[in-house]
Amino acid sequence: MSESSKTLEDQLKKLRCHFTWNLQEKEGDNIAIEEKLIGQMESRATYNKHKVYNLMAYIKYVQGDYIEAMARLREAEELCRSNSNQSPAKYLVIYGNYAWLNYILKEHEMAQLYVEKVESIYQELQQSNDPNLFNCPEIYGEQGWTLLIYGGRYYEQAKECFEKALESAPEDPDWNTGYAMAIYRLESFQDGKYPELNPKDSVVKTLLGLKLQDLKEKDEGLKYIEEALEQTPVNPYVLRYVAKFYRLARMYDEALRVLKTALGFQPKSAFILSQIGLCYKYKFIDVKQSKHPNPNRQKEINEHIQKAIYYLELALEYEKSFKYVYVALANMYQEKNEIQKAEELFQTLLGFESLTRSEKQSYRFEYGKFAFFGKKSEAEAINHYKEALMIPGSFREGWKCENELKKRAERKLRYNPEDSLALGLLGLVYKVQGENAEAIRYYEKALKNDVNNGEYTRALSELRNQDN
Known part of the structure; x- marks a missing residue:
């Protein structure tokens, strides 16, 4: 390996993206994750849909489909570009993935270019008047969301990522929802955490409803469940959790509907x-x-x-x-x-x-x-x-x-x-x-x-x- 290649590889290892998050690479798991992502492509809000395409790019890389992986990264980048309100930090994980994928394809000059783009964004954030921007809650949030998708062994780490994201962006609905989901799945939901979880969010409402059901407060839980369903009747996460509530309440016809x-x-x-x-x-x-x-x-x-x-x-x-x-x-x-x-x-x-x-x-x-x-x-x-x-x-x-x-x-x-x-x-x-x-x-x-x-x-x- 040449000195320049070694230096580039060292730079790549410092990037915070899917390639450095130590995700498992079992074929069966990735097939299941891909199926989830396809559904989320239709249901997620435009402002954060780039995360779905970004992770899909990594899944395609694992499956050996490098052309499709590149296509998904381009879609993720285009989604960020089409939303003028996006922070430049939204590009950090995308460009990190670009750098790694180009390096794997032996396109070292392109890989170096994307490494430099990442460094440029960090410099821009450092010069900002908002110190929270440089803490990059977008990276912590995207990592937390990715770990949540990958399942059980990552839930504790996902919770920690969302906590770090919320330190800098406490009102972000996406990170609040992710944090609530991680806590719920870890079965460490506590009454005192309710006010911290943005109860206006429909996914959070379903999780609160499920926890209240678990605490034998079925009627109060049902109120949250029905509000969430009325608020976002086509969100797959909401529908799944609502159905779970109905099933646990032995309301099987409602769950089936x-x-x-x-x-x-x-x-x-x-x-x-x-x-x-x-x-x-x-x-x-x-x-x-x-x-x-x-x-x-x-x-x-x-x-x-x-x-x-x-x-x-x-x-x-x-x-x-x-x-x-x-x-x-x-x-x-x-x-x-x-x-x-x-x-x-x-x-x-x-x-x-x-x-x-x-x-x-x-x-x-x-x-x-x-x-x-x-x-x-x-x-x-x-x-x-x-x-x-x-x-x-x-x-x-x-x-x-x-x-x-x-x-x-x-x-x-x-x-x-x-x-x-x-x-x-x-x-x-x-x-x-x-x-x-x-x-x-x-x-x-x-x-x-x-x-x-x-x-x-x-x-x-x-x-x-x-x-x-």
């Missing part, structure tokens, strides 16, 4: 399709569990199952990484008695290499429930619960597995106090709970009736070694 409106703006949104499918699933459950006389009960059940399957299948067609959809769809196929299809969905889901340990335990537990209720196989269900319980870590589904295994073991022992399988299951439960003395006692009993059982022998040896 809003979701289908949103689907009109984003017909290929896997998220919206999945939420419609879930609403039909919950409607099915309501009808199935209802104690009220209903001459159309079976017809409604069949219709809800069929619609749930249709929308959930469509969601997976557009986005195969929506893990929760596999479980919901498998449940619906189980209700339709299409056991093989449900089985295939669970096997596909548990074959994902990207599953966290928590997800492995959760989905293995669901597989166990399916084995017991769908396949009518207690033995297979027990194996799934055991496998889930042995996954390292303390997760929510662990205690559910413990309860299932303990319940089945105690039932078996009522019929046969010497049942070695039941005794071994209790040994496992107590072992996982850290009650070694009880675990040893049950494993010893189990081995008396199943002397050659290697699993019990190994567990007993391990427990005794821990006590020594």
